[in-house]
Structures are given as structure tokens and as C-alpha cells.
Amino acid sequence: MPTIYALKPKFQQILRPLTSWLYRLGISANGVTVFACTASAAYGAWMALLPGSRWPFLALPLFMLVRMALNAIDGMLAREFGQQSRLGAILNETGDVVADTCLFAPFALLAGVNSGIVALVVFLSILTEFIGVLGQVTGGGRRYDGPLGKSDRAFLFGALGLLIGAGAPALSFLNPVLVLAAVLLAWTCINRVRQALRHAPS
Template identity: 50%
Template sequence: MATIYDLKPRFQALLRPMAARLVQAGASANGVTLAALIMSLAQGAAMAFWPEARWPLLLLPVTLLVRMALNAIDGIMAKEHGQKTKVGALFNELSDVVSDAALYLPFALIAGVNAAFVVLVVIASTIAEMTGVLGPMIGATRRYDGPFGKSDRAFAFGTLAVLLGIGLAPGLWTTIILAAMLALGILTIWSRARRGLDEAAQ
């Protein structure tokens, strides 16, 4: 199923020169991953501490875009510049899950937003990522199947943040969006599990 993740090769091509410059400057892939994690935690903290403020919401799409760029850059540095390590692979997967939780759970603190759905979406997202990571354990590759992978979640929550940030009052429409996100998250878990099993069987 098509997903925003399919655009990753083009995105990486744009960032490849920057990754090379960072390597030349002595930066490490793990350092870039850490920077993305710290930025995500700071953004999440701002949303949690000021749930009624609009500026953290309007800042979120920028943070998500920068995070996506850093995630692509650390991958390029690891795979194309000899910085791939087991520690880095573990750190990368864990930081993604922690960052998602830090960036999205604060939506539950916004008055009028259905907190239960926010939590369920984050839980489904975590399970989806775990399902993808478990691919190698059953003889398959790491699965990134959609329809609601990391990039898609970033787009959905970023759009939601902008709508709330420009002053739209949360209500039934936010609940419907979150319910749709939950359904897509569950479908993603099923898709990754099924495709992983199919790949392993072959």
C-alpha cells in the first residue's frame, strides 16, 4: 500500500551532500540520532507544559520535518559512510518510538481532544514499529509497510497541529481524525505482520 515512506529515496538524495559534510566535520550517525531525539523531547515538553498555547502546535510541523531530515541523514551516514553499528541500530529504533510518544502524547492534554484516542493511536504506532522490527527474527527484512508508517503519522499529526494552532476548536472532527488514525495504525500492524510472514515463507 502506498505511503509517504515511498518518497524516502528522493528525500535522501537531497540530503546526501549534507550527510557527507557532517561526516567530514567529524559528526557521527548516533550523534545525529541523539540530536533528533533531544529536539523531539523538547518539542513534546513545550506542548505538554503549554497545552493551551498555539505556538507549540504551529512549531510541530517544522520539528517533524527537521526530525525526518535528521532521521534520513543518520541513515545515510550509517550505511554509506561506514558508521553502521549494532548499538546505532538499536538506538535508532528505540529513539523513534520514544520520539513518537513525546511528540504525540501531549495532544491528549489539549482541552477538547479525545485523550483516549490519542493514547490508543500512540500505542498502535508503537506496536506497528515493533512488528516491523521483528521481521528479521522470522527470516524477513525490517518491514516499513503502510498505510500509516512514521512519515504518515508525522503528516497526520502535523496537519492536526496546524488546524488546532490556527484556532479551530477541537471537537467531533478531531475525534473522527484520531479514530481514522487508529484504524490505519491497526491496519499497518496487520500489513507488516502479513507481509513479513509472506516474505519469510518465500
């Protein structure tokens, strides 16, 4: 199923000159990964501490784009400049889960939003990545199947943040959208299990 993840090669091509420059500066893949996770935690704290302010939500799409760029850059540094390591793999997977949690959870603090639905979305987001990694254990490869993978979630929450920051009443649309997101995340989990088993060696 097509997802925003399919655009990653073109995105990487745009970022390749910047990646080469960072390498010449001595920036490591693991350093970029840790920075992206730390920045996400700090941004999430900004959102959580000021749930009544529009600015953290209004700027969220831009931050999500920057985070996606950092995720692409750390991968290119690792693969193209010989920086792949077991520690890097652990940091990459853990950092993504921590970042998603920090950036999604503050939506539960908005007036009128069902915090239980937000918690479910966070849980299912973590589960999709857990199942994606398990694909490697079964021999089916790391799974990035949709319909609501990491890049798609970033786009969704960035768009929701933009609407809230622009003054749209969260109560009128956020809960139904989050319920739909939970359904799509459950579908993503099932799809990743199916594809991991399908591509696993007999």
C-alpha cells in the first residue's frame, strides 16, 4: 500500500549535499539520531507545558519536516559513510518511538480531547514499529508497510497541529480523526505481520 515513505528516495536525494557537509564537519550518524530524539522530547515538553498556546502546534508541521530530514540524514550517514553499528540500530529504533510518544502525547492535554484515544494512538504507534522490527527476526526484513507508517503519522499530526494552531476548535474534529488513526494503525500492525510472514524464508 502506497505511503509517504515511498517518497524517501527523492527526499534523500535533496538532503545528500547537506549530509556530505555534515560528514565533513565530523558529525556522526549516532549524533544526529540522539539530537533528533532530544529535540523531539524538548518540543513535546513545549507543547505539554503550554497546551493553551497556539504556537507550539502551529510550528509542529515544520518541526515534523525537520525531524524527518534528520531521520533521513542519520540513515545516509550510516550507510554511505561507513557508520553503521549495532548501537546505531538500537538508537534509531528507540529514538523514533520516544520521539513519537513525546510529540503525540501532548495532544491529550487539549480541551475536549479524549486522552484515552490519544493513549491508544501512541500505543499502536509503538506497536507498529515493534512489529516492523520483528520482521527482521522472522527473516522478512524491516517492515515499513502502511497505511499509517512513521512518515504518514508525522504528516497527520503535523496537519492536526497546523489546524489547532490556526484556531480550529479541537473538539469538533480531533477525536474522530484520532479514532480513524487508531483504526489505520491497527490495520498497519496487521499488514506488517502479514508482509513479514509473506517475505520470510520458508
